[in-house]
Amino acid sequence: MHHRQAGSSGPGRRGGTEQPDFPARSAPGATDLAGVDSRVVRCRACPRLVAWREEVARVKRKAFQDWTYWARPVPGLGPPDARLAVVGLAPAAHGGNRTGRIFTGDPSGDALYAALYDIGLASQPVVEHRDDGLRLHGVRITVPVHCAPPENRPSREERDTCRPWLARELELLRPTLVAIVALGGFAWQALLPVLSRAGWQVPSPRPAFGHATEVLLGDACGERQLRLIGCYHPSQRNMFTGTLTAEMLRGTLRHAAELAGLLA
Numbered sequence: 001m002h003h004r005q006a007g008s009s010g011p012g013r014r015g016g017t018e019q020p021d022f023p024a025r026s027a028p029g030a031t032d033l034a035g036v037d038s039r040v041v042r043c044r045a046c047p048r049l050v051a052w053r054e055e056v057a058r059v060k061r062k063a064f065q066d067w068t069y070w071a072r073p074v075p076g077l078g079p080p081d082a083r084l085a086v087v088g089l090a091p092a093a094h095g096g097n098r099t100g101r102i103f104t105g106d107p108s109g110d111a112l113y114a115a116l117y118d119i120g121l122a123s124q125p126v127v128e129h130r131d132d133g134l135r136l137h138g139v140r141i142t143v144p145v146h147c148a149p150p151e152n153r154p155s156r157e158e159r160d161t162c163r164p165w166l167a168r169e170l171e172l173l174r175p176t177l178v179a180i181v182a183l184g185g186f187a188w189q190a191l192l193p194v195l196s197r198a199g200w201q202v203p204s205p206r207p208a209f210g211h212a213t214e215v216l217l218g219d220a221c222g223e224r225q226l227r228l229i230g231c232y233h234p235s236q237r238n239m240f241t242g243t244l245t246a247e248m249l250r251g252t253l254r255h256a257a258e259l260a261g262l263l264a
């Protein structure tokens with residue numbers, strides 16, 4: 001079983017990483033995505049989420065008793081020249097918060113990676129831990145909130161505190177990014193202000209989230225375009241009720257990948 005060291009002590013407690021403005025101070029200084037990733041994992045800006053991610057790691061779930069949970073912010077995953085971004089909600093308590101890799105180790109991730117594999121954007125259909133060899137092709141997966149929240153519900157304040165990480169990530173991806181898939185209304189709502197501040201022309205009133213809703217955003221100079229595409233979140237509930245089927249998820253991701261020029 002692959003274990004990672006939980007981050008309940010160490011560098012995260014030094015250098016002001018517990019201050020609410022740590023993301024706003026630290027994220028803009030990251031010069032590449034690896035820099036964003038290495039900074040975000042040290043973040044302790046949201047006291048409620050820090051307490052929860054560490055509590056979950058201490059108590060664990062029975063099936064994962066022999067794991068050492070990651071228990072830190074979970075960074076995004078994928079190449080720095082991605083043409084497509086997939087944005088979810090937040091890590092799952094016993095998924096990403098356990099494995100240390102986004103969408104890995106929970107049913108949502110199982111559905112997402114299976115779909116990405118089917119269309120050729122992931123190197124393997126089943127992902128279990130950080131060292132399982134997964135490679136993503138042309139797609140970066142990330143979240144607006146990098147720590148597992150109780151009941152999968154971050155507060156508005158936590159979302160806003162975490163925003164600078166997503167903003168910097170998308171800024172660094174900007175030279176290649178062509179399309180973004182927002183998995184669920186939370187991702188959609190979190191993305192719109194980030195995109196607007198990054199210079200993309202977001203229509204007013206702001207477009208509402210919907211499955212397969214597609215919005216074409218231009219930049220201020222009229223030189224670049226970015227497509228924002230809505231997709232129901234592959235949550236266990238959505239998949240169980242059939243609100244989102246594997247076919248719907250695959251279809252939306254394939255469409256986005258085609259727009260991004262990732263499919264031959």
Ligand code: SF4
Nearest residue numbers: 043045046073147162
């Ligand atoms: S949710 Fe984001 S801002 Fe809050 S502690 Fe985690 S990484 Fe930091």
